[in-house]
Amino acid sequence: MALAVADSLLSGRNLAIEAPTGVGKSFAYLVPAILFSRLARRPAVISTETINLQEQLIRKDLPLLRQLLDLDFRAALAKGRGNYLCRRRLALAAGEHRDHYLPHPALAGEIDQIGRWAERSGDGDCDEADFHIGGDSWSYVCCEAGNCSFPKCNYRRECFYRRAREEWERADVIVANHALFFTDLKMQIESDSRDGGLLPLYGAAVIDEAHTLEDSAADHLGLYLTYGGFNAFLNRLYNPDSARGLLLRKGGDVLELRAMTAELKAAGKHFFAQFEDYLDRADESIRAVDQPGGFPNTLNERLLAFRARLGDYVQEQEDPDYKSELEAQLLRCDGYIDGIAAFIDMTLPESVYWVERDSRQLILQAAPLNVAEILRRELFGRDFPVVTTSATLTVDRQFRYFAERTGFGGGSEVRLDSPFDPDQVQLHLARSMPDPALPEYEEALFRALEHYLELSDGKAFVLFTSYALLRRAADALEAFLGARGIRLLIQGNELSRSAMLREFKADIRSVIFGTDSFWTGVDVPGEALSNVIITKLPFAVPSHPLIAARCDRIKALGGNPFFDYSLPEAVLKFRQGAGRLIRSRSDSGMIVVLDSRIVAKRYGRMFLHSLPDYPRTIA
Numbered sequence: 001m002a003l004a005v006a007d008s009l010l011s012g013r014n015l016a017i018e019a020p021t022g023v024g025k026s027f028a029y030l031v032p033a034i035l036f037s038r039l040a041r042r043p044a045v046i047s048t049e050t051i052n053l054q055e056q057l058i059r060k061d062l063p064l065l066r067q068l069l070d071l072d073f074r075a076a077l078a079k080g081r082g083n084y085l086c087r088r089r090l091a092l093a094a095g096e097h098r099d100h101y102l103p104h105p106a107l108a109g110e111i112d113q114i115g116r117w118a119e120r121s122g123d124g125d126c127d128e129a130d131f132h133i134g135g136d137s138w139s140y141v142c143c144e145a146g147n148c149s150f151p152k153c154n155y156r157r158e159c160f161y162r163r164a165r166e167e168w169e170r171a172d173v174i175v176a177n178h179a180l181f182f183t184d185l186k187m188q189i190e191s192d193s194r195d196g197g198l199l200p201l202y203g204a205a206v207i208d209e210a211h212t213l214e215d216s217a218a219d220h221l222g223l224y225l226t227y228g229g230f231n232a233f234l235n236r237l238y239n240p241d242s243a244r245g246l247l248l249r250k251g252g253d254v255l256e257l258r259a260m261t262a263e264l265k266a267a268g269k270h271f272f273a274q275f276e277d278y279l280d281r282a283d284e285s286i287r288a289v290d291q292p293g294g295f296p297n298t299l300n301e302r303l304l305a306f307r308a309r310l311g312d313y314v315q316e317q318e319d320p321d322y323k324s325e326l327e328a329q330l331l332r333c334d335g336y337i338d339g340i341a342a343f344i345d346m347t348l349p350e351s352v353y354w355v356e357r358d359s360r361q362l363i364l365q366a367a368p369l370n371v372a373e374i375l376r377r378e379l380f381g382r383d384f385p386v387v388t389t390s391a392t393l394t395v396d397r398q399f400r401y402f403a404e405r406t407g408f409g410g411g412s413e414v415r416l417d418s419p420f421d422p423d424q425v426q427l428h429l430a431r432s433m434p435d436p437a438l439p440e441y442e443e444a445l446f447r448a449l450e451h452y453l454e455l456s457d458g459k460a461f462v463l464f465t466s467y468a469l470l471r472r473a474a475d476a477l478e479a480f481l482g483a484r485g486i487r488l489l490i491q492g493n494e495l496s497r498s499a500m501l502r503e504f505k506a507d508i509r510s511v512i513f514g515t516d517s518f519w520t521g522v523d524v525p526g527e528a529l530s531n532v533i534i535t536k537l538p539f540a541v542p543s544h545p546l547i548a549a550r551c552d553r554i555k556a557l558g559g560n561p562f563f564d565y566s567l568p569e570a571v572l573k574f575r576q577g578a579g580r581l582i583r584s585r586s587d588s589g590m591i592v593v594l595d596s597r598i599v600a601k602r603y604g605r606m607f608l609h610s611l612p613d614y615p616r617t618i619a
C-alpha cells in the first residue's frame with residue numbers, strides 16, 4: 001500500500017485503495033505523505049470522518065513514526081475555527097460590560113470557568129478542556145468568521161487560532177476531518193481560488209474513511225438553516241426576555257434596532273411555523289420540498305431592512321471590539337438572507353431540499369444531488385493527487401460504484417486482501433428463516449437469536465436496521481438472557497454509545513443490541529466480541545428526500561435504483577457491520593446472517609462475494 005500511495009503522490013495521479021483492517025493503512029499513507037510533503041514543500045492533508053481516527057493519527061501513529069523513522073517532520077491537527085477560544089471575545093464576556101454582552105446572567109459563571117481554563121490551556125481547543133463546556137457559553141467566546149480584528153487585535157500574539165494556523169502553515173502533515181476539509185473546499189469553490197479556504201495550500205490530500213465521501217460532501221456542500229440558530233442570532237443582538245444583548249446601549253438608534261429585532265423574532269416564529277405545519281400535515285418528521293416559491297418568504301424583506309439599518313449603525317461605532325461583534329452579526333444576517341432565499345426559491349444548482357424536525361429543532365436543508373460531478377471537477381480534477389482509502393470501498397470486489405457516486409477518476413484502483421486468515425471466522429447463513437417481509441419472521445428471529453447467543457455464550461453485537469424491531473427483540477430476549485447471567489445493553493436506553501462500549505468490553509459475556517451507529521466505526525478486539533449477528537440485510541428505506549432523489553435521478557437516466565443504488569449501499573453497510581468482528585490476528589468468532597435473502601435471492605451473491613472467503617454453514 002505504501003508503494004501505491006508513494007507512486008500516486010509522485011506521479012500526481014489519484015488513487016482509490018481498499019485496505020482492510022490489519023493492513024496498517026495509516027502508516028502506509030502517512031510515511032509517503034510525509035516524504036512527499038518535504039519534497040514538494042507543501043503540506044499533505046489527511047482527512048478523516050471520525051474524531052477517533054484523527055486522535056489516533058495525531059497521538060499514536062505520527063509520534064511512533066517520528067520515533068521509528070530517522071526523520072524530523074511536523075504534524076498539526078486542524079480543527080474548525082469555532083473549536084478555538086478567542087481571547088478578545090473572552091475579555092469582552094468576562095469584562096465590565098458583560099451584562100450587555102451575555103444573554104443570560106447564568107452564563108457568567110461558565111465564562112469565568114473558561115477564563116480560568118484559558119490560563120492553563122496550551123492550545124485553546126475546547127475539545128481539550130478538562131471540564132464540560134456548554135455550547136451556549138462557548139458561542140460567546142469562540143473564534144467566529146467575520147469576528148476577528150487581526151492584525152489590530154490586542155491579543156494577536158497569544159491568539160490560539162492564529163497559533164494553530166501558523167502550525168498548519170509549517171506542518172508537513174495536517175490532520176483534518178471531513179467537515180473541515182469540505183468546508184475548505186466549499187470556500188475554495190465559492191472564492192474561485194485554491195487559497196480561498198481555511199487550510200493552507202496543500203500539495204496532496206489523503207481521504208481516509210472514504211466510504212462516507214459522498215454523504216460527507218453532500219452534507220457540507222449544501223445548505224443548513226435551523227430555527228434555533230436564527231433565534232440565537234437575534235438573541236445575541238437583543239433578547240427581550242432577559243433584556244440583554246449587544247444592542248443594550250443608549251441612543252435612539254439602538255432603540256429602533258431593538259424594536260426591529262423583536263419584530264424579526266416574531267416574524268421568524270411565523271416563518272418557521274409554516275414548515276412545522278408542513279410536517280404536521282403529513283405526520284412526518286422529514287419531508288421533501290420540491291416547488292420553488294412553494295412557501296412565502298415572509299422574512300427576507302424584514303431581514304434586508306434590518307440589515308441596512310444595522311449596517312449604518314455599525315459604521316458609526318468607534319469601539320473596535322463592539323464593532324467587530326456587530327460585524328459578525330451582519331455576516332450572519334447576510335447568511336440568513338441568502339440561505340433563506342436560496343431555500344425558498346431553490347436556486348442552488350441541482351440540489352435536493354427538505355424540512356426536518358429532529359429531537360431538538362426544525363431544520364431547512366439542501367444538498368447537491370450529484371456530488372460526483374462536483375468532486376470530479378473540484379477535487380479529483382485538480383492539479384494535486386488525491387488518495388482515497390477505506391476498508392470498504394468496493395462492491396462485489398469492484399470500484400465501479402465508488403467511482404460513480406464520488407466522481408473518482410484520473411488514477412488507479414487497488415484492492416488489498418485482508419491480512420487475516422479467513423478461518424478466523426465462521427459464517428452462518430440462516431436459509432431456513434422466513435423472508436423478513438413475512439409476519440412469522442419476527443418470532444423466528446427471536447428464537448434464532450436465543451440459539452446463536454447461547455452458542456457464543458453472549459459476547460455479541462446484534463445489529464438491527466430498525467429501532468422498533470430492536471425494542472421488540474430486547475423485550476422478547478431480556479428474560480432469556482437474564483436467566484443465563486448475560487447482560488443486555490440496549491441502544492437508546494440510558495447509556496450513551498461510548499458508555500455502552502465501555503460496559504461491553506468490561507463485562508465479557510454481555511450483548512449489545514444496536515442500530516445504525518454500531519454497524520460502523522466500533523472497534524472491540526478480543527473475546528468480548530465473538531459473534532456479530534446481522535438481523536436483516538441493511539437496505540435503507542428510501543424515505544429520506546436525498547436518497548429518494550438519488551433513486552429518481554438514476555431512474556431518469558435509465559438505471560435501476562435498486563441495483564444501482566440500494567443494493568450497493570446495503571452491501572457496503574453489510575461489509576462494515578461484518579467487519580466489526582475481526583480486528584486482529586488473534587480474534588476469532590462467528591458472523592450470523594438471519595436474513596434468508598442472502599441465499600434465497602440472486603442478489604445475495606453480491607453480499608457474499610464482497611466478504612473474504614470465510615468458511616460457511618448454511619442451515
Ligand code: SF4
Pocket residue numbers: 085086087088089143147148149150153154155156159160161162
Ligand atoms: S486575533 Fe482574532 S481570533 Fe485571535 S484573539 Fe484576536 S480577535 Fe480573537
